[in-house]
Amino acid sequence: MNPDAVQAVRALARASRVLERVSGELNLAHYRVLAAIGSGDERASRIAARLALGRPTVSAAVASLCQRGLLTRAHDAGDRRAAALALTLEGEALLDRVESEMVARIEDLCTRTPDGARVLESLRWLGAAIDEKHAERRAAREGRDR
Template sequence: MVDHDTLIAAVRALARASRVVERASDGLSFADYRVLAAVSSGEERASRLAARLAVGKPAISATVESLSKRGLLRRDAVEGDARATSLTVTDEGRELFERMEGRMARQLELLAERAPDPAALISSLATLGDAVEEAVAERRAKEAQA
């Protein structure tokens, strides 16, 4: 197990790194990025999006509304469910998302180059992403059982 001071240093580093990477995002927030990434990956419903991203429905609704007003997301009615909407990234949204993601990836790469083993750092962060997805899926499964 990692000692407490090292864990705190890691949390602080992750918070600082996320801010540095976010600054490269073409003016979109991490919340915007997360929604665009999830919808680009095939998540179409806002309710499922909220569960996948582990945020409340009001936060997702506000982000979806903002992205829709900017022409980056399209909301369509779901046949047979008057309350549901299907989300799609627009062509403009996809272009911005891809440019944003490329800039953010480059910023992360520049930060990693300062580490003793840049490839190991990037690989560890990718593994962290997998661990987060697994933890969220487990939480969703427990909530579904309750």
């Protein structure tokens, strides 16, 4: 096993905990759901697939976030089973506040590395790679369903 890769995995696991601690008002799962909706995903099934979470997990998070007044759920007239999700003004404000706190923490940590800008760039690349892998899995799944 590659020792550098092991260290990278451990650092990412620790970084996720750092982000969760700084987000205080939201656990990381709820943050991920709000961020996905804030990025334009509005269906729970798409969010579940994108975040690699089970539909029951996303449904529970959506119910909790709606109860807190952070999300609204409107039924799609064309598909009674589907619901369009949207951030409320309070949800948008909380997401902005939490992301500001997370960004400040990541930027602080990056200043403690030899090349903070490169660390941020690498994390963006990692995010793009995750999106690419997700798109490949989705296309393969859709190909099997035909």
